[in-house]
Amino acid sequence: MWVLAIETSCDDTGAAVVLDGKKILSNVVSSQVPIHQKYGGVVPELASRRHIESIVPIVTEALEKAEVTLREIDGIAVTQGPGLVGSLLVGLSFAKSLSFAAGLPFVGVNHIEAHLSAIFLEEKPPRFPFIGLVVSGGHTSLFRVDGFGKYKRLGQTRDDAAGEAFDKVAKLLGLGYPGGPIIDELSKTGDSKAIRFPRPSLGKDSFDFSFSGLKTAVVNYVKFHPVPVEGYPENLIRNIVSSFQEAVVEVLVKKMLQAAQHQGLKRIVLSGGVAANRRLRERMKEEASVEKIKVYIPSPSFCTDNAAMVGVVGYEYLKRGIRSPLSLNAFSNLPL
Ligand code: KG4
Ligand code: ZN
Numbered sequence: 001m002w003v004l005a006i007e008t009s010c011d012d013t014g015a016a017v018v019l020d021g022k023k024i025l026s027n028v029v030s031s032q033v034p035i036h037q038k039y040g041g042v043v044p045e046l047a048s049r050r051h052i053e054s055i056v057p058i059v060t061e062a063l064e065k066a067e068v069t070l071r072e073i074d075g076i077a078v079t080q081g082p083g084l085v086g087s088l089l090v091g092l093s094f095a096k097s098l099s100f101a102a103g104l105p106f107v108g109v110n111h112i113e114a115h116l117s118a119i120f121l122e123e124k125p126p127r128f129p130f131i132g133l134v135v136s137g138g139h140t141s142l143f144r145v146d147g148f149g150k151y152k153r154l155g156q157t158r159d160d161a162a163g164e165a166f167d168k169v170a171k172l173l174g175l176g177y178p179g180g181p182i183i184d185e186l187s188k189t190g191d192s193k194a195i196r197f198p199r200p201s202l203g204k205d206s207f208d209f210s211f212s213g214l215k216t217a218v219v220n221y222v223k224f225h226p227v228p229v230e231g232y233p234e235n236l237i238r239n240i241v242s243s244f245q246e247a248v249v250e251v252l253v254k255k256m257l258q259a260a261q262h263q264g265l266k267r268i269v270l271s272g273g274v275a276a277n278r279r280l281r282e283r284m285k286e287e288a289s290v291e292k293i294k295v296y297i298p299s300p301s302f303c304t305d306n307a308a309m310v311g312v313v314g315y316e317y318l319k320r321g322i323r324s325p326l327s328l329n330a331f332s333n334l335p336l
Contacts, residue, residue, distance in 0.1 A: 001074045001319055004098075005311030006059065008091030009083025009111045010137065011035075011042045012304075013054040017066035017073070018311030021319075024121060025066030027301075027308040030054045033178065040171045048086030055094050062307070070102050077314020080108030080324075081334030082138065088330035096326050108324045109313045112139060112336040115271040117148070117316075118302040118309035126267045126296045131260045135252060135280075136272030136305075137163035137178070140209045142255060143336075144263050148316040151336055154259050155207025162248055163274045165211040169218050169244050173237060183241040184277050190235075190242025192279075195221060197247040199254075207259050209251065218244050249280045253287050260293050269296045276300035 003021070007014035011032040017025040032050050036042045063069065078095035081088055092108070099106035116132045119125050129146045131154075140157040160168070163180055170179025175186070197217045200210045221240065232240075252274075260268050270284060281297050288295045302309060 001315055002068060002072055003311045003314045003318065004059070004062070004073045004076050005307040005314055006055075006076070006078040006091045006095050007111075007114070007305060007307040007310045008051045008055065008087050009079045009081070010087055010305060011047045012306070013051050013058045014305060014307035014310075015059040015062035016307035016311050017062055017068055018308055018315065021120065021312045021315030024308050025068065026062045027306055028058050028062045028065065029306050030058050037177050040177050041167065042084070044084045044086050047084060048090055051087055051090035055090055059094070070098075070104070073102075073104060075314065075318040076104055076106040077109050077310050077318070078106060079111050079114065079310055080328060081111065081331035083111055083332060085330055085332040088332070092328065092330045096328065100326060105318060105323045107314050107317045107322055108328050109310045109317075110334055110336050112141065113151070114309040114313050116143065116145060116151075116269065117312040118271050118298040118306075119269050119296050120312045121302050121308055122296070122298055126269055126294070129265060130267035130269050130296070131256060131263060131265050132269045132271065133252065133256055133275075134272045135162045135270065135274040137161060137167065139272065140211070141336075142207050142259050144259075144265070145269070148313065153336070154263075155209065155255070157209040157211060158202075159210050159212035160215060162209070162211055162252065163272070165215045165248060166274065168215055169241065172219060172222060173232070173240065175237070175241075180274060180277065183245055184279070186238050187242035187245045187279060190238030190240075192242040192246035194239035195243040197221075197243055199247050199251050201251065201254070204258070207255055207262075209255065211248065214244070214247055245277070245279055249277070249283050252280060253283050256284065257287060257291060257293065261291075266292065267294050267296065271298060271303060273304045276303040
């Protein structure tokens, strides 16, 4: 089954052609970073306008790269939520129109489920059940995953998402947008033990997260260490971000391992933009191996927003005969 997948939940316009939920024929992502960079974050109105401009060329490019025409496509999968509603509506309206015009079935996909399923694009995916963490700009949620469509949420962030904390700390230090990859890079040469930032845990039995206190600790650190006129020395910046990153990573790793133990599972899956983080990938594998837990993390390009992961989920539902009606709406808070 050839699925054309479309993803426009935030600031990336993505289209992909995926065969049988596994083989990627094309996976095109058009980033809007240059548009939002000067504002230090995504401006929803600009994002949806840009999606409108990009959607036709990006879908066309995905079909061309896959060397298929619409005639060979068996179904369309599109992100329905959660995300920015204006952005979601562009992809969803386009997918519905194409479905109607080409007489193809279409199915709406949950963006969180798509992130959790990105691992199935890899050579050796995990067996069910497993513990799955979605850690992105909008979400930090921990699930027990028993199959496609079978999710039990164990915990989530009570305030900021981990990626949001990365972006806010980078903005505070004037490092640019998006903050995650910048902090990841700077941290390579920073001292992660230089500053002891808090590791919010919310108790041993809770699988919830909280990152706003950690973010405030960075704000306070900066407040009490006034910036000299020539700006912070480069090595201090590296030490601040490296110490901040270490605190986030430590919390994520600890909670995941606790959840695995709690559920008696030996397989864990990381997903979402923050799962592209070098230190998180490294620490997660190190700590899990001590407990003989197997860690699965998609390649970095499948961690950040992309349409191929939407194609994985779309295939699973389309092959079971599940179809969405043309009246399907986008929901910014669509739950999983
Ligand atoms: O999954 P994603 O592309 O979009 C959402 O669904 O939110 O995640 C974007 C988030 C941003 O907050 C970005 O700063 C973060 O993922 N991110 C990273 C890295 N790459 C992206 N955070 C830490 N380290 C990275 N290497
Ligand atoms: Zn995402």
